[in-house]
Amino acid sequence: MYSHSNSGIDPNMLTSTHVETDVNQQQENLEEIENLNQIKKEFDDSQLITNFDLNLANLVLRRCYVFEDQIMKYEKILEKNPTCVEALIEKAKNLVSLQKFEDALECCNQAISIDASFTQAYFEKAKILCKQQKIEEAIKTYEAILSKNSKNNDAIQELSQLQNQIQQISKALKYYDQLLAFDRKNKFIYIEKAKLLQKQNKFELALKCCDQLLTFDPYEKYAYLQKALLFSQINEPQSAIECYKKVIEIDSTNKYAYLAKVKLLMELKNYEKALKCCDKILNFDPKEIYAQIQKARTLECLQKYDQAVKCWDEIISQEQNKSEPSVEKARVLVKQNKIKDAVKCLDIILSNNKANRDTNVQKAQILMQQGLLEQAVQCCQQILSQDSGSERAWHYCGQAFKFLNQLNDALKCYEEILKTNSNDWYSQYQVKEIKEQIKKQRLVKND
Numbered sequence: 001m002y003s004h005s006n007s008g009i010d011p012n013m014l015t016s017t018h019v020e021t022d023v024n025q026q027q028e029n030l031e032e033i034e035n036l037n038q039i040k041k042e043f044d045d046s047q048l049i050t051n052f053d054l055n056l057a058n059l060v061l062r063r064c065y066v067f068e069d070q071i072m073k074y075e076k077i078l079e080k081n082p083t084c085v086e087a088l089i090e091k092a093k094n095l096v097s098l099q100k101f102e103d104a105l106e107c108c109n110q111a112i113s114i115d116a117s118f119t120q121a122y123f124e125k126a127k128i129l130c131k132q133q134k135i136e137e138a139i140k141t142y143e144a145i146l147s148k149n150s151k152n153n154d155a156i157q158e159l160s161q162l163q164n165q166i167q168q169i170s171k172a173l174k175y176y177d178q179l180l181a182f183d184r185k186n187k188f189i190y191i192e193k194a195k196l197l198q199k200q201n202k203f204e205l206a207l208k209c210c211d212q213l214l215t216f217d218p219y220e221k222y223a224y225l226q227k228a229l230l231f232s233q234i235n236e237p238q239s240a241i242e243c244y245k246k247v248i249e250i251d252s253t254n255k256y257a258y259l260a261k262v263k264l265l266m267e268l269k270n271y272e273k274a275l276k277c278c279d280k281i282l283n284f285d286p287k288e289i290y291a292q293i294q295k296a297r298t299l300e301c302l303q304k305y306d307q308a309v310k311c312w313d314e315i316i317s318q319e320q321n322k323s324e325p326s327v328e329k330a331r332v333l334v335k336q337n338k339i340k341d342a343v344k345c346l347d348i349i350l351s352n353n354k355a356n357r358d359t360n361v362q363k364a365q366i367l368m369q370q371g372l373l374e375q376a377v378q379c380c381q382q383i384l385s386q387d388s389g390s391e392r393a394w395h396y397c398g399q400a401f402k403f404l405n406q407l408n409d410a411l412k413c414y415e416e417i418l419k420t421n422s423n424d425w426y427s428q429y430q431v432k433e434i435k436e437q438i439k440k441q442r443l444v445k446n447d
Contacts, residue, residue: 071094089108091104108121156178190213271301305332330362357383
């Protein structure tokens with residue numbers, strides 16, 4: 001990234017003329033502290049904000065004062081030397097800190113008009129334009145740098161990232177190639193180029209890009225991570241797994257590589273290896289929640305339900321404010337035919353939040369399977385009281401009412417689904433079938 005040698009410049013060194021300290025400066029500082037103390041007293045008296053808010057307010061005020069103080073110093077320098085471009089840029093930086101972007105831009109433009117070869121002015125201007133989300137203007141500013149020096153790597157790198165940001169991928173790739181022409185061993189650029197080629201679905205070229213990096217640095221884990229993502233996208237899971245193995249060889253505690261490997265092993269139904277991967281993560285990080293979740297699901301796939309339940313219990317103890325682990329535990333208990341335990345597990349959540357959608361849906365499903373239809377309807381109604389558009393709740397309600405032979409209520413449920421999802425073929429079929437049943441019942445009644 002661009003770094004100018006004068007970025008930490010002392011204001012007193014910007015001109016040959018020494019800028020004397022304002023004789024009133026110390027007095028002004030004391031007055032500012034007095035003002036802040038007065039503000040604090042007013043805040044304390046009002047009792048409207050917390051101590052944290054008060055400290056934050058004081059910090060913000062002091063920071064603003066520092067920036068304004070710096071701006072005043074640079075303005076004094078500019079009074080003595082109006083063409084001091086360094087002072088203009090330092091003033092611009094402080095204006096940016098105060099969110100005064102237009103004033104900062106004016107300083108940059110003034111510096112450029114004084115010295116069109118002063119590169120830092122262009123960089124600062126481009127940064128400000130990016131903060132204002134004026135990406136096209138920022139791009140033009142970086143291009144202005146390259147028009148003067150086509151080998152400015154910092155400008156090329158910034159340009160490539162901006163082109164990527166606005167989805168001008170071909171242009172971004174062109175700038176990356178320019179950078180690689182100057183520096184054949186720039187690892188960051190190889191990875192970024194591979195990502196852009198991936199966006200263009202040019203997977204072979206992206207893989208080649210990663211391999212080029214690995215020829216001069218065979219231990220670059222990010223190249224293997226990028227290759228793994230590419231192999232996953234072109235449906236070569238085994239090759240992706242091999243890449244994740246390489247990452248783990250280089251970085252034995254890389255959780256991302258382990259978890260990504262577990263996901264692929266699960267997709268390949270290689271549950272035993274997936275379980276070993278989870279255990280390796282938990283050996284060096286016993287509280288890694290995602291590894292625990294994957295382990296619980298892997299044990300479930302291996303039909304080791306008791307162990308899976310223990311895993312979910314551990315997760316629940318860590319994630320006490322979340323309902324999902326308890327819902328998952330209940331689902332495993334149902335597979336063990338421990339219906340009462342499953343319902344009890346869900347009721348613990350519902351005791352704190354009666355309208356919890358996922359929990360009520362899971363409970364409704366269990367109650368439906370057990371033939372406890374009225375209770376299932378109550379669960380669904382709890383969901384619908386908070387989320388009238390829940391298709392699953394209307395679906396379970398419809399099923400329960402149909403089994404209870406409350407056909408008009410069942411019909412209403414499926415019609416509600418079709419209001420928001422008119423192409424739902426199952427609901428369409430149910431509406432048709434229920435209407436026919438209602439018609440038959442009326443005919444029988446009339447006879």
